[in-house]
Amino acid sequence: MKKYYLLSKPLKKICTLQIFLFAIALSAQSESFECDFNAYLFQYNDIYAIDLASGSSFLVKENIVPGKINGAAYNSADGYLWGYTDSAPKSIIRIGKDFNTETYTIPEIPVTGMNYVGDISLYGQYYFRAGSSTYYHVDLNPESPTYLQYMGSTVLSRNIKIHDWAFNAADNMLYAVEKATNRLYRIEVETGEVEDLGEVPILAGNNYTYGAVYFDLDGNFYVSANQTGSVYVIREVQNITAGNINSNIFAFGPASASNDGARCPTAPVPQEDCKNGIDDDGDGLVDCDDPSCSGVASCPVTFTASTGNNGGLESNDRLANLISNRNYKRVKNNYEFDKTAALKVFKTEAYMKSGKHSPNNIPLNTLIPLDVIGESNTIESAPSDLLELTNASDIYAVDYLRDNETVSAMMVIKTNEKVYEHSKFICDRFLGAQLLSVSTIQLREKDFIKSIIKQPDGSLEFAISFSARLNEESKFIIESHWNIDSYEKEEAYYNFQIWSNSIDDLLSLAEEVLNLLESNTKIKDYKTSMPPPVFVKSAKYEKGQVLMNIVNNNKSENLTLEGGIKRTETSSTEIVGLTSTIDGYLDTVSLETGNMFDFGFRISNGNGDTPDDLFVADAPWGLDDSAENTNVMHYEVKVNQDTYWGDGYPIERNINLSASTSSYVGVYRALSPRFAAVDLSSYSTMSFTASGTGNLEVKLLKSNGDTYSSVVSLSDTERTFYLKNETFTTTAGGLTDFSDLKVLTFNLKSSSGAIEQKTLNLKNVEFSNAEQPRIFLDDDTTKSILSPNPVTEATFLYFFEDQSGSFELELFDLSGKRILSHSQKGTTERGQNRILINRDNLGSGLYLYRLESSNEKIWSGRLLVK
Template identity: 30%
Template sequence: MQKYIVKTLLFILTFIGVINLNAQSYQIKEFGSKNSAKENQTKFSENQDNRVVNYSSLINYLPESGLYNSKVENVSISKELLELKNIKEILSFNYYQESEIVSSVLATKTQGLIYNHSKVICDRLNGDRLDDISTVLIKGHQIIKSTIKKASGKTTYSLRFSIKSGDTKKELFSFWTIDQYPTGFYQNYQIWGTSFTQILAIVNYTIDKHTIEKGLISKKVENILPNVFVRSGVYSNGILRLNIINKTNEREINFDGNIAETEISNHNKVTDSYSLSGDYYDTLSIETGVLFDIGFSIQVDNSNQKDVLYIAEGPWGLDYLNTYATVNSFDIDTAERRYLDDVYEVDRNAIASGEVKGNINLFRHLLPELKALNVEEYNFINFKIINNEPIEIVIMQDEDRAWENRIRYTVLANSDEKEYNISFNDFTDAAGNSVEISNIKTVVFSIIGDYTNYKPFNINLKQLSFRTNTVLAVDKLNSIGNSKLMNYPNPFTSSTTIQLPTTSEYVQIQVYDLIGRVVDAKRINTKSSSSKKVEYNAPQLKNGVYKYRLIDDKNNQHSGTFIVN
């Protein structure tokens, strides 16, 4: 089961991040691999030997140089995509002018169905914007053209088409969705770049090569594009927010989706209809609940064409070598959202158990496509954990940092569930120095053995989040709230009862030391809705004086002071 889960996660990341076609290794120390750099790539040649498996036939249909003497400098394949049953050959490369990429090619050979690269399908929900779709005639063949505004602000153009082998002639198809293509043996080309003339030159070459070889035919098809399509979108806090382009002033749209709550759960089908304003630019909010991924389509009643999209969150996963660890169980479940101000909540919880001799890493990529989350607004990492062995927590930024010099913090074993609020300043490198943390790609929870004997491990991690309300001036604490609270006993060692001024079903409490750092934050349920008392259990706080702020279920704020001895 575990091998299946890891393999599935690997495929998901490959699918949504396929533009980087170098095989992604899940050894933690290789997350920052430089294999995609220009100087590390295989050179283009139409006479490839067996160093790169089974793609020489595709190279024959693509030019060695592009427009304005742009050159191919790197050629790569994806071993993960070659594992898909219908993909027989695959290659990807970039055309450069100096060190700048001006156009890129993804080519595949498939049997049965075509392979449709996820660039338009996925990127609109990951920061890019699809400004227009249209058809163009190239050498007499109708091909779909897309205009995309990248998150960086750069505009790119793409052309995509597939060529089906025939007994006498080949046939070119260019459709918006995969299910419109007839079955057969295909070569699939997806070409994009910053200049339309650059990609047009590549397509002209490819069409000419196929035409000369066997003859190439195609049919012009009317209405092959959707009238309404997603320009851009984002998933956040259980809501899918879509920016729509409505070319025909439609008033209603049909939504059809498949949602998986976690990486290992089944997909559930959802369908609904939503009203539109009829404006060219429109917005649509769809409440999906917490999810790991969703594939969906939107379609209007008077059109046969639908717009299909896919989005996935950054996944949980395990990284280990079979010679150093075994996994008995690995589960992922949905996390209860707290919707607190100034908190970035990471969806879903992870539970794993097994035996370890070397090390095993439970990791969470925070965003899809291994993108980095900007955490400049946050200062603390927060989570709840049960663990029978010490855990080294590693923060991986978007930087070139050796694994041996990783940014780390260690927590001790906890037989009972414990909540941690750890300042970014408490994380250190190999020399013990604090490191400025401005972005995070991956959080790793590492269990390290003695590399001699196996020992059991278990980890149950919940409610991973990042907080911003970290340092609060002590004099400001004294003015917070509608009233000052009393608690008894005071001083106390492990627990104290706080007397509330009004009844409350639950409270949110934050505890600060005398220099204003948050040392604890949690939600506590009272014994009943009519109770005016709440019991606070201190999480192994050092002896001293602490201030606390408490918010009840009516959002009333109160404050108090206690002493831990």
């Protein structure tokens, strides 16, 4: 792991650092491709390199020809890519490793429209077609006497609706999957004979266009769905007999339109072993996290999705305190969303009725899709506590259930002056989720951003967010962006957040939302932006550093980080930044921030692409002043000044509080940013240093709703308290350990029921196995003690005084000579005292000390220096 230090500086003076990442180097450019591992996706006249294992892609060449490219294929006979372009309808083009093109005119090619289906056999024979059953043949084998000649046409034995086909190197047969029927076909290219191998199980029920298909060395057939970008695998198609098809999801890539695929059919594709705990295919996903492991070994086919009742907090500078306040109230009240008690939502005759509502005042519940994903029930799950915390003026949410499990959820949020300030992909990462993938999904042939999120409980969710605003003609403009600041300002919005355990259900729900919007007024335009090619997969704060896992999809070479950091919950924001060089697809980076509370930042690559926004924070402190007749005069969270070197579990940051109350006032501290339970049962002691007024009640709140408390007495004098786990009890006397802790609370209560002044200074909260120190190191308080002794660097001289006063310490060598450099004077306090003696320039040997106090006490002894 690499470490970098984040400095607080004006952004004009951004610190430049170097980040060295591991990378798989691109092979050197040459005239031909020589069968590289990439798949190539042609979209209009742009070319993307696709890693089939991860689904990641990056643009390698824009505007390669004036028109569109289709019928693209890899030629094993010469190592080049070839394709058909509508800008020269009687020509084909050859593409080299440098992505420059050469055009070859072949006059006999019939002009029948765009030839969007094409591939080249192992022997250099190019077969391509448009929408009819007739396909055409051109010889592209440089060793052939008929090289670059038109070889005639053939008619398929049956008409099939396909959008790409590919040769399998294992049997030199063409294969294709038909739209709507999802049937797999094997084609004998010499005769045009079409063999129906049956419906592909993993594709059953889909109505996607499979515009890009590829093979690998083993005869595995990879099929990409245009609308979702999902890549499916059909295993060893050369061995398939009718109805015996082994298929699965393989990866989630970008959606595409007017597309085609090409890949060397004898190049392998890395495969994931689903049970060895290793990232075998290099996509950053291990075992069940990898889509290709769905249903394999012990990996589940589907997961449940999180409820809409937990969603919807804002992704801005107020995020951490808002989530803290909301989650504390839920933990304090032992709140849990009860699906069985939730109101059910039913489809009525008014569903999608046109002209029923004014476009600027649509009831949010009428924008909820119903009966489109085969749900058994739909229930209301709106988190009403968001209205008092966010910029929403109205919120409605539902969960879609199958067998009482949430499989999808959706929130509709109305805002009056700007877009809703929450992004699920930012907030969920803040709460411990991982962003596994970011790419596009197509709604009405427009690119929207989809993300794949792994929640802390292991569930996987596909998510999409977009917003609708009205233009001056009262027509909808649909906007979808990764960055909130990309949305049009000073506009009212209907905001939609949809997430599901199925990408197919996600697409269906999002498409139906657009239909429901259009039942009120037309959609005039779409304004969307692309997802960030470089993004943070996961991040967390821990003991003075932010740990980040970064995904670099487009092989960017530069990265800039800019943001604001707050050292505590109540401090102001510092502007910080750095620039760095990056390389490779995956890396783990440790950013040394020092002690902090939260850090919101933007990561931009050097290519001007969409940046990624992120928010990380430590578990929060919060103020509980909810009781009546409670008035807070001062509340401050203070940063730790010293680095923690212990072997326990420290609770960062300290508290200063002054208030008046007739009931109670307190502070709370979560154990994790998402208020999840933490197991600290390996520790037996909770310690803290505090001063203040009256009794301090310390409470442990557990995930099952149980609370345990212990009480200590505060005074004006600062004191360190050591509370064993057995000192925490319920009102009934029940005992506990430190397992399953969610929240700590420190409450000052009015003892009289009248208004009382309260103060609390609290610091150095820690869980450990430390024992409370004895009042004195030895039961004989007349003795002085050196510890450690012998001395290497420094030692402490301990002694006990009955009352405060002063002292004088002298040090002598064995000859009786006084060592002036080590004479000390100072004050003493009642109780145990200690004096630090540094070795400094003392040589090895034995020395004598004499200590005299103003209370007419004298101590002496020996000091051995190593």
